[in-house]
Amino acid sequence: MNIGEAARGSGLSAKMIRHYEAEGLITPRRLGNGYRDYAEADLAVLRFIRHARALAFPLEDVRRLLALWRDRGRASADVRRIALDHVAALEAKAEAMQAMAHSLRHLAKHCHGDARPDCPILDELEKLP
Amino acid sequence: MNIGEAARGSGLSAKMIRHYEAEGLITPRRLGNGYRDYAEADLAVLRFIRHARALAFPLEDVRRLLALWRDRGRASADVRRIALDHVAALEAKAEAMQAMAHSLRHLAKHCHGDARPDCPILDELEKLP
DNA sequence: ATGGGGCTTCCCATAATGGGAAGGTCAAGC
DNA sequence: GCTTGACCTTCCCATTATGGGAAGCCCCAT
Numbered sequence: 001m002n003i004g005e006a007a008r009g010s011g012l013s014a015k016m017i018r019h020y021e022a023e024g025l026i027t028p029r030r031l032g033n034g035y036r037d038y039a040e041a042d043l044a045v046l047r048f049i050r051h052a053r054a055l056a057f058p059l060e061d062v063r064r065l066l067a068l069w070r071d072r073g074r075a076s077a078d079v080r081r082i083a084l085d086h087v088a089a090l091e092a093k094a095e096a097m098q099a100m101a102h103s104l105r106h107l108a109k110h111c112h113g114d115a116r117p118d119c120p121i122l123d124e125l126e127k128l129p
Numbered sequence: 130m131n132i133g134e135a136a137r138g139s140g141l142s143a144k145m146i147r148h149y150e151a152e153g154l155i156t157p158r159r160l161g162n163g164y165r166d167y168a169e170a171d172l173a174v175l176r177f178i179r180h181a182r183a184l185a186f187p188l189e190d191v192r193r194l195l196a197l198w199r200d201r202g203r204a205s206a207d208v209r210r211i212a213l214d215h216v217a218a219l220e221a222k223a224e225a226m227q228a229m230a231h232s233l234r235h236l237a238k239h240c241h242g243d244a245r246p247d248c249p250i251l252d253e254l255e256k257l258p
Numbered sequence: 259a260t261g262g263g264g265c266t267t268c269c270c271a272t273a274a275t276g277g278g279a280a281g282g283t284c285a286a287g288c
Numbered sequence: 289g290c291t292t293g294a295c296c297t298t299c300c301c302a303t304t305a306t307g308g309g310a311a312g313c314c315c316c317a318t
Contacts, residue, residue, distance in 0.1 A: 051254040076248035090230040097223040119205035
């Protein structure tokens with residue numbers, strides 16, 4: 001299966017499949033003409049990567065998760081730790097963003113939002129410290 | 130005031146101050162020796178940028194907010210729209226992240242997290258579609 | 259054999275930030 | 289006057305994940 005089929009079969013772009021290969025996440029066979037050749041097992045790896053990326057795991061985590069996935073003797077505790085660390089990172093970022101959103105919404109609520117120039121949003125950005 | 134003082138006075142790094150200049154957000158005077166020379170008004174601009182960045186406004190938004198800030202004839206509605214669009218973007222991202230965090234937390238809850246290999250997290254990543 | 263579509267590699271761009279090198283400048287102390 | 293250390297300048301590179309695009313090779317169908 002060449003890279004175009006692998007892309008359609010995995011839901012990833014050919015561009016990203018090559019990138020994941022450059023990052024060492026997958027190493028397809030090469031045909032005599034230089035074309036990449038993907039087996040069904042490779043397709044499963046690509047889908048795994050897509051699912052992991054859909055959950056926003058950084059590639060470094062994906063690399064470790066793939067290693068554990070392939071390791072029949074893995075401890076589920078290792079997988080769990082990676083996942084929970086990632087959850088903590090996600091929640092921290094999400095909360096930071098929502099805090100910013102709340103502040104701004106509050107400021108915007110007190111902004112007339114008309115043709116007049118005075119605006120508490122700008123007042124806040126202008127503040128001293 | 131040279132860039133080091135401006136950095137200490139604004140809470141930004143000298144590196145970023147130069148970057149904001151390259152992006153056209155601020156253009157300090159230059160001394161004969163090539164050194165940048167910041168006036169008090171420049172310092173206010175730098176602080177404005179820091180506050181806006183602390184609320185995660187992208188530099189493009191900061192550029193527009195700065196223009197409005199300087200424009201005595203601005204309409205507060207313009208400021209408000211920029212802010213509320215940004216709030217919407219922040220909330221969308223935050224919600225997406227929290228949805229991922231929730232999924233993963235749910236999966237992790239059903240993972241033994243011990244020495245055994247079976248793990249619903251990997252099962253999920255391995256799933257077909 | 260020719261054309262179209264697919265494949266290859268390589269370079270570039272994104273957004274915001276930092277690290278670091280090579281070299282010029284200034285001020286203090288001797 | 290000279291050295292030293294702190295500061296300044298520009299330029300290049302790296303980060304993360306993704307995509308755009310060029311130049312050139314390959315394969316298959318007409």
